[in-house]
Amino acid sequence: MRGQARSNLLLLMTAIIWGSAFIAQSKGADVIGPFTFNTVRYALAVVALLPVIYIFSRKRNSENTVDQDIPRANGTKTLIIGGIATGIALFTASSLQQYAMAFTTAAKAGFITTLYVILVPIVGIFLKKKIRPIIWFCALLAVIGLYLLSIKPGTFSISRGDFFVLLCALAFTGHILIIDYFSPKTDGVKLSCIQFAVVSIASFVAMMMTETFVLSEVLDAIIPLLYTGVLSSSVGYTCQIIAQKKADPVISSLILSLESVFAAIFGALILHESMSGREITGCAIMFVAIIIAQLPEKKNRRLTDGNIQ
Template identity: 50%
Template sequence: MKKTDIKSPLLLFLAAFIWGVAFVAQSKAKDYSVEPFTFNAVRNVIGGLTLLPCIFFLGKREPKEKKIEDNPKTLLIGGILCGTVLCIASNLQQIGINYTTVGKAGFITAMYIVLVPILGIFLKRRAGIKVWISVFLAVAGLYLLCMTEKLSLGKGDALVLLCALVFAIHILVIDHFSPKVDGVKLSCIQFLVCGVLSAIPMFLFEKPELGAICSAWLPILYAGIFSSGVGYTLQVIGQKNMDPTVASLILSLESVISVLAGWVLLKQQLSGRELLGCVVMFAAIILAQLPDKN
């Protein structure tokens, strides 16, 4: 068994932190009447373009012996698959949020932490008992954190549940390709693919207005540069040496961060139930990170 690498969990936690704060940006974008496909098309194209200079300068500075020799075919296939799956997941989430509450959407989306190990069974990647305990602890923590109303399955909830399934697939696809290719290049391709694919229904079903997009420049730039460009790149790099189930647990902390961000940035009060949910979530992550006994 591989030794625990502190760098990978920290990169994934930073990604979760960025995504958690992005919930504030996404909620603000709706105030400017930016529709779901438009929002995702613009943010992902910005995310991809942001990484182009990073690829150039990192390629210049990185020693030749440390560079990953990319197979162009593997890189392109991986980028297209990751981008397609990300496009489906992010648009299902963005549309679903319009038909349900933020709390229910956050709880149901985070169900990928259960779906990842279940899907992993079919891929012959079984999780240990400690990880399964962590998963169920995390679900309990998320329920306390996100759910304040009765859990029923409406139209928006069903869309978000499908989004959780597709996000679980996204984690497993990244787990397959991230050790084989350069993570920044893979991220760049996935964002550009996601942005182009989102632009198709944007022009077919929505009426994108340049004025609305420009008015929402701050949330769109945050979502594009930080949430997409930086956050998903950290996920790709951080997952290289991580079990996908443990990675999904750390990434699910975005729900905790989103609540804390709402408390700090939007002055939203935290109840005792929400604080208990945060504590249980963090306990689940710590348990998953504890080294196994020899």
Template identity: 45%
Template structure:
């Protein structure tokens, strides 16, 4: 129970960081292009984890027979997650240019549905409570993000594919965690993998200028250190103690925190509909964390007395 609470708290903090990072990202886009911004902050996130890796190494005894296998699993996991992270973030960035931010946020958040569906295909059942929470979350996201209609455009299709990749990312992390991968090492490899691929895109499709990068330095530092280095690592560690379906519900609070941070930091207005949507999503996440233990034996004993 304590591990589950710890995992949920780490995922909650990750969602909070990601939500507030939307403000920094929107400001960063005023200075530099998407591949340039994402590649620099992602690689920065990898460098941020170096001290933590060496600190963990000094605390652990080395030379055990399983050290090499765990390192191999962490490395392979990091490369796989990095490739998926690159695909998801690139599709999202490309799709946003053809649709509204609200629709992009809603469609991206549909990973709360995709993950349990994939779980069913893998014969990993989800209980009724989780499906109720998923339904409430989708309803909340609709109220929070959709301002007009929900007709699908070219950009919406790219965002939907992006949501699928984010779902794969969550499932991959759970898979490699179960095989004993080191969360910090796996995150570090993930960032360098995604960052290097993004850098190829940067030099291929964009024209980066050092002066513009320096102008966006504060937003890059925040999103690189906090959003990448800290939050994604908290996700990897938190998922060790949380099943993927519940983890997606907690991490989906990112959209709520993004709306709240825009309201507080950028003076963006929130309508009554958006506030109700945020409250429904938050309630769904809280409900997903509540344990309902009904002891059937005790009920039968009471009926017999």
């Protein structure tokens, strides 16, 4: 029980880090372009994650937990292919999100991005994955919430920032499904490190084509870059991996979904963002949809209550 409580605390810390990262992204968007931001951010993430890989590798070697059933060559090939595939998906999602941060609030970005919780099972239908009927109800709630949050009264137009965050949620949906395919087949931390490297390289190429790298501007944004690169990407991801070894998966997803709530809280406290009653209602409806979508079915809930894994 103590171990589970510690895991839940780590997950809560991860949600706080990820939620507050929207503030850092918003600050960074005021100074440098999205591709420049992501080039440096994910390069820092790679550097910060290398010591974690070293520590985890030493621990596995000392415990003799290396899987001997998977040939080294095949394992390396899967790792590289998976890293490139997840990196391309993350590059797409991160670029859309960082671009959108210049045109929307941290609170809106947090709630709309978290829609991937509902979009993942819906898109999974095309991959022949089963979807629970309750997900359709959650999707309807999410659409209502999104309308109240992002669509101006009397119109059917969505702001540029909210539209690109919605595209970002779709891209994160693809990213999660790709990770779902590759993560059981390879080392999760190494996979993450490679995908961060791919995002940094792809962002660098895009930066050279569309933006101008100015060192002084990067230095002006160094705190948001360090926060998102080291804390949000490396520390947050590592805490999630460590915590989910002992935490209940349903509780884990519920705690991590608080990311959107913390984005709104920090947006109000630090950026002095405010929302109308209509927008707050939209956020509340979307949050309810996200929570319901992650609740287990009755059969699974009985198994969880009985501590049956």
